[in-house]
Amino acid sequence: MDYLLALDQGTTSSRAMLFDAKARVCAMAQREFAQHFPRPGWVEHDASEIWQTQLACARQALAEAGVSPAAVRAVGISNQRETTVLWERATGRPVGPAIVWQDRRTADICDRLRGAGEAERICERTGLELDAYFSATKLAWLLDHVPGARARAVAGELAFGTIDSWLVWHLSGGARHVTDASNAARTLLFDIHRQQWDDALLALFDIPGAVLPRVVASSGVLGACAPAVLGAAIPIAGIAGDQQAATFGQACLAPGMAKNTYGTGCFLTLNTGKQPVASRHRLLTTIGWQRAEGTDYLLEGSVFMAGAVVQWLRDGLGLIAAASDIEALAAQVSDSGEVVMVPAFAGLGAPHWDAYARGSLMGMTRGTTAAHIARAALEAVALQNADLLIAMAADGAEVKELRVDGGMTRNNLLMQLQADLLGVPVLRPRQTETTALGAAFLAGRAVGVWPDDAAIAAHWQLDRAFEPQASADWREALLARWHKAIARNRGWADGA
Numbered sequence: 001m002d003y004l005l006a007l008d009q010g011t012t013s014s015r016a017m018l019f020d021a022k023a024r025v026c027a028m029a030q031r032e033f034a035q036h037f038p039r040p041g042w043v044e045h046d047a048s049e050i051w052q053t054q055l056a057c058a059r060q061a062l063a064e065a066g067v068s069p070a071a072v073r074a075v076g077i078s079n080q081r082e083t084t085v086l087w088e089r090a091t092g093r094p095v096g097p098a099i100v101w102q103d104r105r106t107a108d109i110c111d112r113l114r115g116a117g118e119a120e121r122i123c124e125r126t127g128l129e130l131d132a133y134f135s136a137t138k139l140a141w142l143l144d145h146v147p148g149a150r151a152r153a154v155a156g157e158l159a160f161g162t163i164d165s166w167l168v169w170h171l172s173g174g175a176r177h178v179t180d181a182s183n184a185a186r187t188l189l190f191d192i193h194r195q196q197w198d199d200a201l202l203a204l205f206d207i208p209g210a211v212l213p214r215v216v217a218s219s220g221v222l223g224a225c226a227p228a229v230l231g232a233a234i235p236i237a238g239i240a241g242d243q244q245a246a247t248f249g250q251a252c253l254a255p256g257m258a259k260n261t262y263g264t265g266c267f268l269t270l271n272t273g274k275q276p277v278a279s280r281h282r283l284l285t286t287i288g289w290q291r292a293e294g295t296d297y298l299l300e301g302s303v304f305m306a307g308a309v310v311q312w313l314r315d316g317l318g319l320i321a322a323a324s325d326i327e328a329l330a331a332q333v334s335d336s337g338e339v340v341m342v343p344a345f346a347g348l349g350a351p352h353w354d355a356y357a358r359g360s361l362m363g364m365t366r367g368t369t370a371a372h373i374a375r376a377a378l379e380a381v382a383l384q385n386a387d388l389l390i391a392m393a394a395d396g397a398e399v400k401e402l403r404v405d406g407g408m409t410r411n412n413l414l415m416q417l418q419a420d421l422l423g424v425p426v427l428r429p430r431q432t433e434t435t436a437l438g439a440a441f442l443a444g445r446a447v448g449v450w451p452d453d454a455a456i457a458a459h460w461q462l463d464r465a466f467e468p469q470a471s472a473d474w475r476e477a478l479l480a481r482w483h484k485a486i487a488r489n490r491g492w493a494d495g496a
Contacts, residue, residue: 002449003072005061005234006436009054009079009163010242011100011264012311016057017436018065018072021449023459025431027065029057036097041104041493043346044097047085050163051170058230069232075171075225076238076443078245078435079163080264081186084138086149086211087166089159092174096146098163099138102264102304102346106137107355118204125191125198127276127285129353133302135162136188136205143207153211160211162186164239171236173226179213180239181290190215192276192287195295218244218289219442238442242435243267244288247298249438250403250429251457258392258399260385260418261435262408264311265349266303268388270397271296281391282351289442299397301350301388305343305359306381307408312345313377319370327411330378332371338363340485341376343384344492351391352486356494362485378414383482386421401425405434412466420470421478430463 001020008015015030031053036044062069082101087094099105110130113119119130128134139160143150152158161169165179184190184197189207191198195215202209216222218240224233240248243261247269250259255273260266269288276285276297288296310326313319320326344357361373389399401424408414409432419426431437444450 001071003067004440004444004449005058005072005075006439006443007054007058007075007077007167008242008433008436008439009050009077009167011080011102014050014053014057015436016054016061017433017440018061018067019437019440023431023437023440026067027061029060029064031057039105041346043100043102045083045100047087047094047098047166050098051166054167055170055229062230069230069234072232072234073449074221074235074237074443074447076439077164077167077236078240078242078439079167079183081162081183081241081243082133082135083163084135084142084160085163085166086139086142086146086158086160089157092170095149095158096142099142101133103138104132104347104355106132106141109137109140110355113204122188122201125193125201126185126188127192127278128186128188129282129284130188131353132355133349134186134188136201136207139207140205154208156210158211159213161213164241165213168223168236168239171225171229172223173229175226176223176236177213178216178222180216180218181287181295182218182241182244183239184215185287186241192285192297195290217291219291219446221446235447237446238439240289240438240442243269243300244298245438245442246405246435247271247288247438248441249434249436250405251460252403253453253457257403259403259405262306262381262404262406264306264308266306266381266385268301268385269298270392270399272299272397273297277395277397279391279395281394282353283388283391283395284350299392299395301391303384303388304346304349306384307406308345309341309343309377309381310408313374319374324410326374326378327413329371330375331413333369333375336376336379337365337368337372338481339368339372339376340481341373341380342485342489343377343380344489348486348489351387352490354490356491357489358492360485360489362488378411378417379478381408381414382417382421383479385418386479389422399424401427403427403429405429405432407432415466416469419466419468421475423468423475425468426466428463428466430461
């Protein structure tokens with residue numbers, strides 16, 4: 001039996017899943033790790049804790065399945081994107097905190113570059129908005145604020161990477177400093193058309209090239225685990241950022257196919273094939289995956305707060321004891337009682353791109369209950385995604401159906417709200433942990449476990465289709481109230 005080990009390193013937890021050649025889950029292990037918020041708008045992780053939790057999960061999954069490391073054909077990696085790590089090459093120790101993709105501390109750097117007229121040039125080369133979400137300004141901040149870091153980086157003593165690079169470095173015992181094209185494309189430093197690091201962008205952000213990883217294919221053997229790490233020299237054969245991996249895991253392998261992942265945030269991606277499609281409505285053009293047969297591109301909309309909203313209701317407000325409780329609480333009322341939540345805790349992503357927006361609850365009365373707030377939270381998740389689909393349609397990329405994945409898709413009320421607000425069927429597969437599955441597929445294709453993409457697509461199975469049931473008038477009224485609330489949140493933290 002062939003096995004694939006998928007390492008799914010997310011924003012709030014590390015996970016490892018062991019799949020067999022029929023794409024069945026043989027074992028799964030997951031561990032949460034600490035979230036650090038040292039100042040308003042700042043979000044940090046301890047990169048060493050990320051590695052330790054990820055390693056522990058990998059070992060636990062193998063042990064629970066009773067599978068020898070020698071029986072694992074390959075390791076695949078999916079990772080939270082844009083989160084930035086800077087470490088010493090000599091020791092493998094981070095020189096500062098990992099700055100998380102949600103972090104807004106570099107919004108002022110983006111403002112200065114935008115004021116200098118650089119946003120259009122950056123977008124043309126990278127397909128990305130000029131925003132603190134991406135890695136370049138986070139890396140520049142570390143180089144400028146960690147004592148001695150810039151000089152050490154220029155001297156070649158330090159290495160930069162997104163989380164995939166950090167994991168591969170440690171898996172390989174420091175032998176490999178690489179990233180794949182899907183993660184490189186999220187840094188603001190990578191030309192997605194020429195598919196290489198861009199010298200002009202490196203100069204613009206003042207990033208020394210000596211810190212950069214080598215860019216490798218998303219599916220292909222790039223090295224091996226050091227035997228002491230997992231017990232065998234298992235090939236590392238797949239890397240993709242979490243949303244690209246989920247798109248691959250959802251078998252959205254043909255142009256026009258779309259998926260949405262409901263995790264900490266929401267990320268709606270549409271396969272556009274071998275050609276990048278430039279958005280006129282502030283969506284992102286990004287690399288899906290790079291393989292020997294070519295590069296596939298995606299059109300993407302990013303929502304910063306989805307599952308994190310439920311986490312906040314649980315941990316911040318204490319309205320629910322467990323994340324899964326929100327569905328029953330929200331179902332106690334038939335609507336939100338005109339309460340609107342704008343979950344701009346980390347600013348607003350696509351298509352608004354406002355780093356200074358902040359979260360709010362509006363429309364409350366003395367009759368407002370916890371159930372109304374819970375339902376408003378679920379509506380907010382669905383409404384943010386509706387904005388993305390509206391923008392895609394305006395770009396000429398109309399979505400006919402939406403495949404969904406991630407932990408929140410187990411919430412039937414949310415999925416029905418989503419179908420009603422989008423006006424298209426929402427399709428939930430039997431396997432909703434498609435991020436890890438995509439990493440396994442990419443690794444498995446590289447080592448011949450699956451001979452072609454058709455063999456991968458054959459594993460996709462429908463669990464439930466949510467068909468739109470609401471009227472167009474209901475949808476338009478809810479969207480109008482939502483956009484009214486968005487307008488009142490814009491620029492809240494800009495100092496004015």
